[in-house]
Amino acid sequence: MTPIVKPLIKTEALTKTYGSIIAVDNLDLEITEGEIFGFLGPNGAGKTTTCRILTTLTKPSSGHAFVSGFNVVEEPVKAKSGIGVVPQYLNVDGELSAYENLKLHGMLHGMEWGKMKMHIEKMLEFVQLSDRASSLVKTFSEGMKKRLMVARALLHEPKVLFLDEPTVGLDPQTRRNIWGIIRRINQERATIFLTTHYIEEAEVLCHRVGIIDYGRLIALDIPEQLLKRTGRFVVEMLDDDRSKARFFKNREDAGRFVASLDRDAIIRKSNLEDVFIKLTGRKVID
Ligand SMILES: Nc1ncnc2c1ncn2[C@@H]1O[C@H](COP(=O)(O)OP(=O)(O)OP(=O)(O)O)[C@@H](O)[C@H]1O
Ligand SMILES: [Mg+2]
Structure with missing residues (x-):
């Protein structure tokens, strides 16, 4: 008998409109545990809107979305407890140290102090920022800030990590460094949902790629199969x-x-x- 693999992320006819703009148009997706799923599309395609709905930050206009089996609209707190998010734009606090940024996040998640301390140290080491733990984040490079955001998103050990354009604006070497971190997270911990408009990122990093344009999913497959289409x-x-x-x-x-x-x-x-x-x-x- 084939085992039944339950999708970790599922959307059914998911739609989001802003006035006359259809940001997400009838999206049907199923992402299984252990995948690195890439959402590839140009500016304004609806990548961030999809991420925001799946991470409970934006309400859909119609359709349904589930993360870890929880409906993101009906049970947002439960859905959110298993999610880590790295948003598109940098939102770490420059006036705090790296350590303090993580501590604040742990406190917001109600983590117990002993566990939080252990996890902060582990995560700082994971993203290679241990030696800068006490530096103010405003002294960090863009790549370091992104790495800190990844550490922050992983602090409460989520099963699913959402990365919205994780390497945008980073130089090729830093981009590869972040890809290495994403692969390790995937191997050790989590299912990954990432958005990108970088072709190479989708091709070399993702197990499956969904191509989105004007809110519509126009193709979805493993990169090799997508490439055979041309x-x-x-x-x-x-x-x-x-x-x-x-x-x-x-x-x-x-x-x-x-x-x-x-x-x-x-x-x-x-x-x-x-x-x-x-x-x-x-x-x-x-
Ligand atoms: N809060 C909002 N109010 C009105 N329109 C919005 C809002 N958020 C997104 N949109 C519109 O929805 C569409 C999809 O935007 P979205 O940010 O999801 O695209 P994206 O694929 O993430 O683009 P980018 O690559 O530029 O980040 C765009 O046309 C955008 O202008
Ligand atoms: Mg976006």
Whole structure:
């Protein structure tokens, strides 16, 4: 008998409107325990709104959402107890130290002091900030602040971690450092729901990727399957200063096509940007 795997996050026809804007449009999602799920989409696609609904901060206009089996509207306190959130914008207190920021969060969650102290130390070490525990957060770099937000979100040992654009604006090295932390959290602790508009982040970090555009889920699969939708190899030709692309299932066909051309062309592997263009006619980041 196949075991029944219950989804940790589930949405049913979830919709959020702001006046005439449909921020989230009939979203049906199921995310199982242990996944790193990536929500990929351009600015204004509805990523943050979805995160806010799932983390009980925004009420949906219609439809339902469940986290750990709890309806986020009917049982927000229970739903929230198993959730850690790293919001899109930095919201750590610069006038407090890293340690004090975490202590404040632990107190707000009603953590018992002995346990809280142990967890603060463990989490600071986990995000490699132990040596800066007593520094004021206003002296931190953006990447350090993001890491502190991750530590804060994990302090009460949530089963699900929501990361809204965890690496936006960070340099490539810091981005990779955060990816390493996310992978370790996933291996050791939690299911991850992350939003991003970085193609590479979705491709290399996430087990499954949902592509969202104008509030609608337009594709959902493992990256490899999404990539097969375009053809795995791309021939890019420079034509009148515009790049034109043709897609091929394998490198041999792409090579034969290039050999038949009378102009320069490159062969590269396709990426999720190509998939997004194929689905919408636009780039993720314009
Ligand atoms: N509080 C609000 N009031 C009115 N409109 C809103 C509000 N919050 C979001 N929206 C609108 O809903 C849509 C989705 O916004 P959302 O912030 O969820 O997008 P996003 O995918 O997170 O974008 P970004 O990549 O820029 O963070 C946008 O059109 C936005 O203008
Ligand atoms: Mg957003």
